[in-house]
Amino acid sequence: MIKHRLAAVIGLLAIHLIACGPRSDSPPQQQGEPRPKIGFLMDTLQEERWQRDRELFLERAKQLNAEVLIEAAERDDAKQLQQAESFLAQNVKALVIVPHSSAAGAKIVEAAKKRSVPVICYDRLILDADVDLYVSFDNRRVGELQAQQLRNTAPKGNYILLGGAPTDHNAKLIREGQMAALDDAVKRGDIKIVANPWTPDWREDEAMRLTDEALKKARGQVAAVVASNDITAGGAIKALEAQGLAGKVLVSGQDANLDAVRRIVQGTQTMTVYKPLRPLARGAAQAAVQFAKGEKVEGTTSVDNGMKKVQALLLTPIGIHKGLIDQVLISDKFFTRDQVYGTAKTK
Numbered sequence: 001m002i003k004h005r006l007a008a009v010i011g012l013l014a015i016h017l018i019a020c021g022p023r024s025d026s027p028p029q030q031q032g033e034p035r036p037k038i039g040f041l042m043d044t045l046q047e048e049r050w051q052r053d054r055e056l057f058l059e060r061a062k063q064l065n066a067e068v069l070i071e072a073a074e075r076d077d078a079k080q081l082q083q084a085e086s087f088l089a090q091n092v093k094a095l096v097i098v099p100h101s102s103a104a105g106a107k108i109v110e111a112a113k114k115r116s117v118p119v120i121c122y123d124r125l126i127l128d129a130d131v132d133l134y135v136s137f138d139n140r141r142v143g144e145l146q147a148q149q150l151r152n153t154a155p156k157g158n159y160i161l162l163g164g165a166p167t168d169h170n171a172k173l174i175r176e177g178q179m180a181a182l183d184d185a186v187k188r189g190d191i192k193i194v195a196n197p198w199t200p201d202w203r204e205d206e207a208m209r210l211t212d213e214a215l216k217k218a219r220g221q222v223a224a225v226v227a228s229n230d231i232t233a234g235g236a237i238k239a240l241e242a243q244g245l246a247g248k249v250l251v252s253g254q255d256a257n258l259d260a261v262r263r264i265v266q267g268t269q270t271m272t273v274y275k276p277l278r279p280l281a282r283g284a285a286q287a288a289v290q291f292a293k294g295e296k297v298e299g300t301t302s303v304d305n306g307m308k309k310v311q312a313l314l315l316t317p318i319g320i321h322k323g324l325i326d327q328v329l330i331s332d333k334f335f336t337r338d339q340v341y342g343t344a345k346t347k
Helices: 002-020 048-063 077-089 105-114 139-153 169-188 204-217 230-242 258-266 277-292 322-330 337-341
Strands: 037-042 067-072 094-097 119-122 133-137 157-162 191-195 224-227 272-274 301-304 309-315 318-320
Touching (some): 037 077, 037 277, 067 077, 077 094, 094 105, 105 119, 119 277, 133 139, 133 277, 139 224, 139 318, 157 169, 157 204, 169 191, 191 204, 204 230, 224 230, 258 272, 258 337, 277 309, 318 322, 322 337
Parallel strands (some): 037 067, 037 094, 119 133, 133 309, 157 224
Antiparallel strands (some): 272 318, 301 309
């Protein structure tokens, strides 16, 4: 069942883009035809997950003979706007953005629209802006998977909800999904949310500090930490280790980072949410090239960003616990067995 679901996830975006754009085996451009120039603005490259996105995006863009400009703002809104203006001055014909701030990104969209350059939001939606396409995962579903799996193991007790960056719209969608999975138990009094802070810039040190504060508030009586990604999970686990609670308190995550998967094997993290990056990055690159060529790209659904209904392509995330590491992550070649287990587990 999991393998079938995974195949469906990976195929969905590619099938849709093939239906309204070039095939992966489409012939090369004719001699003399200008190469489409596209820009990819990233929030950060300091994290494992975003390094993977960059490489997969570049791989697909090169296959489509596109010229790609890539910059990372390292969580600086003003710097990201400057990078966008630089790309636009270099006449990019499509702009793909991982915004640092869902609100501040609107200035980038406005600048692009003045030059009639289409904008694709990659993974994070920009609010109140004339965005052309949103390519991401179902982030509410991410939150549901996180909270539901912890609730299945600990149906009663004190919970900490460790949110992501307050500037990231995805963090709010994830929180909505978490609450949807917990709401009835909270109303009955089975689960008590003792703290629900947001983590500035998804930083591990902030997550550790916030978890430590919450543990002190609850006098160490905590059943689960619903951490919104693997970095915040890492911070939470450091706080738990300091109080001798690591492995005793359930902890969720997201992104299937290697250190998080190893923590799942070790028993200090309960689960993560796997978001297959290949169809996401390749699909975004292909859509950008289509836009750059003046072709139409349609979504499979739409999302409201406060200004308009934005065409969207939303992929399905997959909850990963220890029993699914081999079946999903290693089977999908996201990691090798040696990376996850070292020499501790053989074929």
